[in-house]
Amino acid sequence: xxxxxxxxxxxxxxxxxxxxxxxxxxxxxxxxxxxxxxxxxxxxxxxxxxxxxxxxxxxxxxxxxxxxxxxxxxxxxxxxxxxxxxxxxxxxxxxxxxxxxxxxxxxxxxxxxxxxxxxxxxxxxxxxxxxxx
Amino acid sequence: xxxxxxxxxxxxxxxxxxxxxxxxxxxxxxxxxxxxxxxxxxxxxxxxxxxxxxxxxxxxx
Numbered sequence: 001x002x003x004x005x006x007x008x009x010x011x012x013x014x015x016x017x018x019x020x021x022x023x024x025x026x027x028x029x030x031x032x033x034x035x036x037x038x039x040x041x042x043x044x045x046x047x048x049x050x051x052x053x054x055x056x057x058x059x060x061x062x063x064x065x066x067x068x069x070x071x072x073x074x075x076x077x078x079x080x081x082x083x084x085x086x087x088x089x090x091x092x093x094x095x096x097x098x099x100x101x102x103x104x105x106x107x108x109x110x111x112x113x114x115x116x117x118x119x120x121x122x123x124x125x126x127x128x129x130x131x132x133x
Numbered sequence: 134x135x136x137x138x139x140x141x142x143x144x145x146x147x148x149x150x151x152x153x154x155x156x157x158x159x160x161x162x163x164x165x166x167x168x169x170x171x172x173x174x175x176x177x178x179x180x181x182x183x184x185x186x187x188x189x190x191x192x193x194x
């Protein structure tokens with residue numbers, strides 16, 4: 001299997017892995033601080049309302065991101081952080097199980113869920129541009 | 134210091150420099166590109182793993 005991997009791709013994957021590892025603790029700490037204060041249902045309801053309001057949206061990396069910074073609230077930020085922390089762990093597991101990276105698992109997640117993004121909601125495409133369904 | 138010791142010390146210094154510099158090298162490769170370049174068999178396995186985890190954790194999506 002290794003002989004078919006382009007060295008440049010392997011290097012890029014390694015760099016992304018490092019970046020993801022560096023980013024993960026911030027998600028994890030955000031989750032730890034809100035986990036006791038918020039149920040999973042509350043978290044999802046808060047995220048879904050903010051998505052419907054166009055404040056946040058799904059992104060091509062498989063996480064939820066901020067579209068309208070000036071309309072963010074601490075509650076939305078906490079809910080989004082907890083959701084992203086949970087996803088980061090799932091992507092880590094899926095990447096490991098398939099012999100690839102968490103970043104690739106995030107991209108797979110986005111591709112699989114893209115068609116389910118409701119009309120009117122915003123998403124950030126792989127070029128980093130916010131677009132409306 | 135013998136010539137060999139000098140060579141070893143030089144090599145260690147070079148390696149340490151390399152290690153110290155590595156974190157500052159940030160190549161931006163977006164996840165979609167990584168995903169698209171996966172071998173087909175790895176991508177199929179990954180998609181299945183992700184599909185299962187999404188189904189098992191509906192609150193996170």
